[in-house]
Amino acid sequence: MDAIYVGIDVSKERLDVHVRPSGEAFVVARDGKGLEDLVDRLRTASATLIAVEATGGFETIVAAALAGAGLPLVVVNPAQVRHFAQALGKRAKTDPIDAGVIARFIEAVRPALRPVPDEQARLLAELVARRRQIIEMIVAERQREKRAANVRVRKSLTRIIKTLEKELPEVDGEIDTLVRGSPVWREKEDLLVSFPGIGNTLARTLLAEMPELGTLSRREIASLAGLAPFTRQSGRWRGKSMIGGGRAPLRAALFMAALSAIRCNPILKRFYRRLLSAGKAKMVALIAVARKILTILNAMLRDRKQWQPA
Numbered sequence: 001m002d003a004i005y006v007g008i009d010v011s012k013e014r015l016d017v018h019v020r021p022s023g024e025a026f027v028v029a030r031d032g033k034g035l036e037d038l039v040d041r042l043r044t045a046s047a048t049l050i051a052v053e054a055t056g057g058f059e060t061i062v063a064a065a066l067a068g069a070g071l072p073l074v075v076v077n078p079a080q081v082r083h084f085a086q087a088l089g090k091r092a093k094t095d096p097i098d099a100g101v102i103a104r105f106i107e108a109v110r111p112a113l114r115p116v117p118d119e120q121a122r123l124l125a126e127l128v129a130r131r132r133q134i135i136e137m138i139v140a141e142r143q144r145e146k147r148a149a150n151v152r153v154r155k156s157l158t159r160i161i162k163t164l165e166k167e168l169p170e171v172d173g174e175i176d177t178l179v180r181g182s183p184v185w186r187e188k189e190d191l192l193v194s195f196p197g198i199g200n201t202l203a204r205t206l207l208a209e210m211p212e213l214g215t216l217s218r219r220e221i222a223s224l225a226g227l228a229p230f231t232r233q234s235g236r237w238r239g240k241s242m243i244g245g246g247r248a249p250l251r252a253a254l255f256m257a258a259l260s261a262i263r264c265n266p267i268l269k270r271f272y273r274r275l276l277s278a279g280k281a282k283m284v285a286l287i288a289v290a291r292k293i294l295t296i297l298n299a300m301l302r303d304r305k306q307w308q309p310a
Contacts, residue, residue, distance in 0.1 A: 004021075004045055005047070005049050006018070009053070009099040013030055015038060015062065016098070018102070020100075020103040030061070030062070038066075049072050049110065052066075053075070053078040063075055074112075076102065076106065084101065121211060124204075127174055127175045128175065131171045138164045142161060175204055187304075188214075188301055192300070194300075195300065196261065197261040215302070225251050225254060268293070271289060272288075
């Protein structure tokens with residue numbers, strides 16, 4: 001029997017579905033009844049692989065319903081799908097066309113299945129993201145406060161800053177309760193913070209932003225964080241290797257950890273200096289340190305062993 005690939009384009013009120021290779025297309029409502037109908041039809045079709053795009057939240061309920069029904073679901077990167085559409089010459093963009101492109105994309109690429117985060121994991125990710133947003137707002141308001149000339153404006157900014165600073169420990173408390181209340185997360189956090197330069201905040205960011213930590217190879221985990229350099233060359237031309245993509249908030253957090261590690265972690269401090277002595281630029285060396293930190297943390301969780309300097 002031929003493999004069956006299903007692409008689903010998610011919008012606020014409806015789901016456009018395209019099935020390959022038959023070319024069947026249909027629409028269901030994005031509500032409880034529509035999701036029940038969708039699950040029944042996909043079970044009957046015996047789909048080999050089903051895909052939805054990560055659309056900033058609308059896909060969450062769809063992914064939860066399909067994964068909960070035991071269907072083979074992947075959540076794909078919309079940028080990759082759009083590049084694939086451009087390669088196919090699909091310049092038009094409508095919901096039915098997008099569903100067809102998603103189906104063709106997974107048929108060609110066949111991305112690996114990954115478990116969909118459960119409710120607790122999604123809550124942790126949202127809390128960590130909210131903490132990051134509050135800090136960004138505090139920084140932005142303080143910058144505005146420095147530039148404000150009007151007394152009333154400065155008072156308004158001060159009130160907002162105090163409110164945000166009051167909210168931050170509340171969110172921290174919720175994150176702490178969630179992590180320390182889970183035996184699995186508690187064990188992982190204790191392993192991560194044994195590494196010099198990794199505090200509770202970064203450990204919890206890693207738990208939320210990269211639940212795959214400890215289950216992938218060092219190359220896969222570096223690529224997931226956007227820390228794996230990719231080569232640029234053509235014929236005799238050799239360009240500089242670059243990093244990009246991946247999970248930007250996590251990459252930023254690991255970069256800050258690298259700045260801390262080259263001061264307080266003797267092994268990484270020597271590693272960083274050795275790279276500088278070899279003629280590497282400071283930024284290149286720091287990125288290498290961040291990648292090495294991630295590799296070490298991945299091995300620590302994989303082997304369930306605390307940091308050992310030896």
